[in-house]
Amino acid sequence: MNDIAADRRYMAAAIALSERGRGLSTPNPNVGCLIVRDGHVVGRGWTQKGGRPHAEAQALDEALDRAEGATAYVTLEPCFHLSPRGPRCADLMARAGVARVVIALRDPDPRTDGQGATWLRERGVTVEMGLMAAEAAEAMRGFVLRQTLGRPAVTLKLGLSLDGRIALADGSSRWITGPDARAHAHLERARHDAILVGGGTLRADAPSLDVRLPGLEDRSPRRLLLSRSPAPEGWSAIADPEDIATLDRVDHLMVEGGAEAAAAFLRADLIDRLLLYRAPILIGSGMAGIGDIGLVDLADAHGRWRQTEERRLGPDRLEVYARTRSA
C-alpha cells in the first residue's frame, strides 16, 4: 500500500537534491535520487560535476545492501543507454534489488525514452512514472529545453530600483541591492553553466562574473559576450542570441545585462525566467534595465510571465517569474 503524501514528500526531496547539480552536471541532466526503506532514507544522490557519477549510482553507493527491497525516487527515468563513462542506472537498480522505482519525468533522450522503465519492469521492479513531473522538469529545465528546443534554459537577472533602473545616468550601479541579494545572485551564478553580458557592460564594468561565496569559488561559470567583435581572453563571444543553441556544455545560461543584451534576448523570445532583485529605492532618470523589445501593443505584453517565487533578501526583494508561453 503506497502513501501518496509520503511519495510526494520524498520526490520533493529528490528534486531538491537535483538542484545541487544545476550548473555543474552538464552535459548530463542534474538528476536527484532518494532511496527509502521502511520509512528511512538510506541513500541520496545527485549528478556530480561533469555528469558522473549519476544520481542513482551515488545513492545506491550510499545505500549498499539497504537498497534491497527499498523504494527509489528519481527525478528522471534511469538511463539505459550504454556509455563508456559509466554503468546503465536502470540495470544498476535492478541488480541492487530495489523493489519500486518512482520516476518524475520520462527521459526524452531517444537512447532511453522508456527503455529504462521497461528494463526495470521486466526484472520485477514496480515502476511508477509522472509524479511531480512538472516540478522535476523545472529543476532540470536546461536539459529539458536542450532536448525539446535544442537550446539552453536562459535566465535574465536584473538588480532594479522600484522604478526599474539598473544604474544612474552616469552608469554607477554600486550598490543598488544589498549584501543578502548579492550573495543570492552569486549562488545563482554557481547554478548556471555560463553567464552572458553585452559588449557595453563589458566595456563599462569589466565584470568578473565569478562566484564570490566561500566554498563555491570553483563554481564560477563560463563567461560569454554578446558581440560581433572578438572576445577578450577568458571570454567567448556569440554574435546573436540564437547562437546559444551552438554552445557546448551550456544547459543553464544567465544573462546579466546590460539593457541591450537583455532586450536582444527578449526580442528573440529566448528568456525563460526572470530573476529580479528589487531594492526599495527610487532612482528617477537613469539607466533602464531593458532596452527596446519591439513591443507595439500593450496587449501583447500580458500573459507572458507568472510569478513562481518571492522572498525578502535583507532590505531587498527577490521576484522570480517564469515564462508562461512555450517558445
Next chain:
Amino acid sequence: MNDIAADRRYMAAAIALSERGRGLSTPNPNVGCLIVRDGHVVGRGWTQKGGRPHAEAQALDEALDRAEGATAYVTLEPCFHLSPRGPRCADLMARAGVARVVIALRDPDPRTDGQGATWLRERGVTVEMGLMAAEAAEAMRGFVLRQTLGRPAVTLKLGLSLDGRIALADGSSRWITGPDARAHAHLERARHDAILVGGGTLRADAPSLDVRLPGLEDRSPRRLLLSRSPAPEGWSAIADPEDIATLDRVDHLMVEGGAEAAAAFLRADLIDRLLLYRAPILIGSGMAGIGDIGLVDLADAHGRWRQTEERRLGPDRLEVYARTRSA
C-alpha cells in the same frame, strides 16, 4: 481591570473606522470612535463629510444611554475648542456618562492640545492616551502633517511594469494593470481630497480622475494641475510642488503622474507614500514612471522608503512604501 489585548483590538477597529472618513472629512481630521460596554460595541462613528458630525458625536448618538459607564476608543483626543459648527466632544462624552476614554493621539491643534483630556479627567472620567498612536497618526496623516509641517500628506501613485515603465514610447498605457488594480486605485482616489497631474499628462491623456466605483461616484476628488499656465475649467493649478501648503481643504493629496510631476514632488522631498501597482509584464523602451529626481550618488537613494503593505490584486501586485525620513 483593563485588558490590553482587548483595548488594542477596539482601538484597531476605531482606526479602521477613521479610514472611512479619509478624503471626506477635510478640513477636520478623519477621526474614528468606538464605544464599548460590557464587551459589546454600542456605538461607532467616524468624522462625516466636511467634518461634521465628529466621530464621537456620531458614536454617542448611536449608543444613546448605553454610553453610561462605557469605554470610548477614539483615535484623536476629543475636541475642546468652541465651534459654531457643533458641540465640544470632550464635554459631550462627560455628559453622556462615559466612564473611560482611551485615546490614541493627543490633538496637536493648540485649541485642544490636552484640554479635552483634562476636561474629562476633571469630571471623573478615566483617560488613557497614547495607545496605537503611530497607527492612528498614519490613518490621519494628512491632518497630522497639516498641523506639524503645514502641508497635506502626499501619495505618489504609479501603475508600472516589472521594468518600471508606465507607458509605451508612444504614450499608450491602456492597460498596464488589470481591473482589480484599477478598482483599488479608484478607491484610493476616493480617500484623497485632491488629485494632481502634470501638464503633459493632462494634454496627453485628458484624465477625468473621477471615482468610477458604484456608490462612490460623489467621492471624486478635486483636480489639480502642476503648471504655470492657467488651468482648464474644473481644474485648479499650482505652479510649484511647495504650493500644496496653500491649498484649502486638502489634507490628502495624490499625485498620479506623469514622470515630470512625480520627479518635481520627489525633488522637493514632498512624497510621503508610494502606491505602486505592479503588472507582471515587461515593456522595454517606453515611458519611465519618474523623471530626474536629482540623484547623484546611489548611497543617497537608500534608507528613504520602507514597505508597509503588499497584496495581490488579480494578476498585479500592490506595493505600498512609506517615507522613513521626516521632511
